[in-house]
Amino acid sequence: MAKSNKPIVWSLFAGGGMLSAFVTPVLIFITGLAVPLGLMSLDSLSYDRMLVLAQNPIAKIVLFAVIFLPLWHAAHRLLTTLHDLGLPKGRIAMTLCYGAAALGSIAAAVVLLRI
Amino acid sequence: MTEPTLQVEILRYRPETDQDPAFQTYTVPYRDDWVVLDALNHIKDNIDRTLSYRWSCHMAVCGSCGMMINGEPKLSCHAFLRDYYPNKIRVEPLNNFPIERDLVTVTDDFMEKLESVKPYVIPKQERAVDEGPHLQTPAQLNTFKQYTMCINCLLCYAACPQYGLTPDFVGPAALALAHRYNLDTRDAGREQRQEIAASNEGVWDCTFVGECSQVCPKSVDPAAAIQQTKIASTIDWYKALLNPWGKR
Known part of the structure; x- marks a missing residue:
């Protein structure tokens, strides 16, 4: 049997899973709870501050990572869950799931590069 | 006082006579220290000698007596009747394997x-x-x-x-x-x-x-x-x- 090339998607899935588990809850807490509820200053997410953040090359890389890796994680998880539920492993499901993640990744990269 | 009993519903399949697998229900004595395998042995020894199933050690070491018990894969020597009593217990051969005969699968x-x-x-x-x-x-x-x-x-x-x-x-x-x-x-x-x-x-x-x-x-x-x-x-x-x- 030939060795599989699945490590490509699986490494994105695994990396995205790690970020989703450790970083995403914190981001949701800050953007969705702490700032709106006034636990942190409203100013901390202001447009000007975010713009400066997104202009920094290192911050661009971090922002790209927290967007694109969880997208691949979600795409792979959705695909395997659909398979668990009995959907045959077809090209259509694969193209839709991974295609959405790829489009999202490209969009994130383009937007970040243009800031 | 009459002895308490328990119903065991077993998926039977004898390829030489049966078209399809079908359930057969047996009534066995209930004892709180019995496991499902004891109930099967009771059926084999006292009620129906034609029942086929695999077992060997009766102590979760040999790995022979795996079955679906109320839809869950379990060792029948590890599944106590007391956890199901007074409800009926349904015993089927392991999922995902072809049935060779009764509870025996092709592995x-x-x-x-x-x-x-x-x-x-x-x-x-x-x-x-x-x-x-x-x-x-x-x-x-x-x-x-x-x-x-x-x-x-x-x-x-x-x-x-x-x-x-x-x-x-x-x-x-x-x-x-x-x-x-x-x-x-x-x-x-x-x-x-x-x-x-x-x-x-x-x-x-x-x-x-x-x-x-x-x-x-x-x-x-x-x-x-x-x-x-x-x-x-x-x-x-x-x-x-x-x-x-x-x-x-």
């Missing part, structure tokens, strides 16, 4: 897969007897000990939705045993096992549902073995990509 597919992962120590060099034993520290033993506890009872295969959907999938127990030997310091056979384990039908068909580890009566945790193999295979894949001239 050839697993046997072939188990053999394919070479579940034995493949030393780098044969060791002569006068070189003495191959010593291993407790820490080295601990890295793989839990995976040695597998008794090949096949509950994990009956629980795995992927094995049901993708019959080519090598499956939990065989992959856990491959991992067990890969981790053994006396072994040098990982490359040979990776031919199977790192293929699409190997660890990559696993979607990490985790049911295998839930039902394992020996706490082997095959799901963890498979995920660890996925990580190691991914590292191999990137190493081969970055160093195409290196050892494959």
